[in-house]
Amino acid sequence: xxxxxxxxxxxxxxxxxxxxxxxxxxxxxxxxxxxxxxxxxxxxxxxxxxxxxxxxxxxxxxxxxxxxxxxxxxxxxxxxxxxxxxxxxxxxxxxxxxxxxxxxxxxxxxxxxxxxxxxxxxxxxxxxxxxxxxxxxxxxxxxxxxxxxxxxxxxxxxxxxx
Amino acid sequence: xxxxxxxxxxxxxxxxxxxxxxxxxxxxxxxxxxxxxxxxxxxxxxxxxxxxxxxxxxxxxxxxxxxxxxxxxxxxxxxxxxxxxxxxxxxxxxxxxxxxxxxxxxxxxxxxxxxxxxxxxxxxxxxxxxxxxxxxxxxxxxxxxxxxxxxxxxxxxxxxxxxxxxxxxxxxxxxxxxxxxxxxxxxxxxxxxxxxxxxxx
Numbered sequence: 001x002x003x004x005x006x007x008x009x010x011x012x013x014x015x016x017x018x019x020x021x022x023x024x025x026x027x028x029x030x031x032x033x034x035x036x037x038x039x040x041x042x043x044x045x046x047x048x049x050x051x052x053x054x055x056x057x058x059x060x061x062x063x064x065x066x067x068x069x070x071x072x073x074x075x076x077x078x079x080x081x082x083x084x085x086x087x088x089x090x091x092x093x094x095x096x097x098x099x100x101x102x103x104x105x106x107x108x109x110x111x112x113x114x115x116x117x118x119x120x121x122x123x124x125x126x127x128x129x130x131x132x133x134x135x136x137x138x139x140x141x142x143x144x145x146x147x148x149x150x151x152x153x154x155x156x157x158x159x160x161x162x
Numbered sequence: 163x164x165x166x167x168x169x170x171x172x173x174x175x176x177x178x179x180x181x182x183x184x185x186x187x188x189x190x191x192x193x194x195x196x197x198x199x200x201x202x203x204x205x206x207x208x209x210x211x212x213x214x215x216x217x218x219x220x221x222x223x224x225x226x227x228x229x230x231x232x233x234x235x236x237x238x239x240x241x242x243x244x245x246x247x248x249x250x251x252x253x254x255x256x257x258x259x260x261x262x263x264x265x266x267x268x269x270x271x272x273x274x275x276x277x278x279x280x281x282x283x284x285x286x287x288x289x290x291x292x293x294x295x296x297x298x299x300x301x302x303x304x305x306x307x308x309x310x311x312x313x314x315x316x317x318x319x320x321x322x323x324x325x326x327x328x329x330x331x332x333x334x335x336x337x338x339x340x341x342x343x344x345x346x347x348x349x350x351x352x353x354x355x356x357x358x359x360x361x362x363x
Contacts, residue, residue: 053226054356083354085324115321118352127318128297128357146296146357 025097026089029081029107031120038135043075044161046154047133049109049121051083052092056148057130061100063151064132067158068104076158078104083129086110134161185294188349191310192218192302195289197252197282200269205250205280207304207311214246215305215314215340217333220295222253223271224262225356228298230323232275235299238319238333239279247303247337249279254290254298256361287360297355303336303346314340317351 029037038045048064050057061080068078080102082093089108097106111117118127122144125131132145134157141161149157186192194207207216217238221228239249257264265283272281284290293302303315315336322328336346 051354055224056357087324087326113321114323114354115318115352118354125352126296126300127352127354129354130357 025094026082026106026108028086028089028110030110030112031117034079034081034107035120037079038133039137041137043077043136044158045077045079045133045135046158046161047079047081047135049081049083049129049131049133051129052088052096053084054129060130060148060150061102063149063154065100065102065104066151067154070155071158072103074162080104080106082106082108084108134158136161185292185296186302186313186316188313188316190313192304192313193289193292194311195252195282195284197284197289198265199280199282200265200272200277205282207250210248212246213248213306215303215337216311217242217247217249217337218293218302218304219249219251219299219319220254220290220293220301220358221251221299222255222260222263222356222358223267224255224260225298227323227353227355230325231299231319234319234325236275236277236279239277241334242337243278245337245341247341251277251279251281252284252289253281254284254287254295254358254360256287256359258361259359285361287363290358290360295358297353297357299355301333303333303340305340315346315349318353321351321353323353 034047038047046064046067048061050061052058064078064080068076084093086108093108109117114127118125121133125144125146128146130148132149134143134145135141139161196204196206199205210216219235221231221235235249235251243249253263253268255263261267268281268283299319301315301317301319302313304311305314315333317332319333320328321330321332330348332348332351335348339346
């Protein structure tokens with residue numbers, strides 16, 4: 001009897017940890033939440049929009065994570081926001097993120113309207129992926145880049161945005 | 163020396179901006195093109211003398227979002243070609259960058275799926291640059307007038323790529339409005355898509 005109880009307890013612990021791990025891996029983020037997050041003063045936000053199905057995005061993700069790792073002691077926040085379908089959270093996005101062990105925070109866009117989400121990120125964004133938003137509220141900087149980045153390019157962008 | 167470099171860079175970027183261009187806005191007159199179809203023949207808008215307009219769609223083989231819309235693109239042609247609004251699909255990607263979008267693979271896809279519309283290859287990328295398409299799939303609904311082919315709608319096919327909860331069929335609504343002699347209510351929309359990789363000029 002005690003053995004069964006112990007086993008059940010263990011099972012519960014495993015479940016809780018798994019749930020926690022998943023929760024930590026990818027959280028949902030609405031446009032309101034994102035706007036609030038990036039309005040934080042004294043921090044440079046580099047927000048990359050990507051998707052698991054987007055080849056060029058997957059290729060450049062390590063570049064963004066490298067930047068976060070390199071400047072972990074500076075007021076820089078790299079946010080990786082997946083534009084995958086919400087229905088793909090557990091089947092595609094979470095497994096992908098768990099395989100990559102990103103240092104940066106990863107989210108899945110929780111968008112009631114794709115159109116509204118895109119427009120509120122930046123009026124000039126066509127919706128093509130990948131895309132990158134740089135925000136420095138203190139410097140009144142808000143710029144969207146509909147392009148891919150190499151590490152030197154991204155590093156330069158960060159240095160110029162500080 | 164550094165100054166010269168900066169100057170050159172400015173010059174180069176202004177040229178690039180000029181070439182890329184902002185593309186069409188609703189109300190602009192769209193230019194015709196002459197692009198090679200998967201059957202080897204070239205296709206132009208003027209090849210459709212009976213058309214009242216066109217549903218020009220920049221799409222491709224490789225993009226999962228374009229693929230998600232493939233059956234809806236096929237349905238659009240079935241629905242509207244006979245009413246005077248045929249679908250003209252254009253693949254803009256440089257096969258050197260994305261081999262899956264090569265003319266051979268386009269032909270394979272069109273044959274397999276029995277496309278009822280032309281699937282053209284924009285080999286120079288010029289048409290795509292002129293129209294201003296940035297992502298696939300991207301639709302331009304044109305209305306034939308005495309002045310030329312007027313852009314009436316630019317954007318997504320509908321408001322749900324996944325197709326599980328479509329609330330607004332943008333292209334259908336636009337074409338239906340035009341067919342009944344009205345202007346579309348929604349004239350431009352945005353949606354997530356695969357960035358187009360044009361051949362460098």
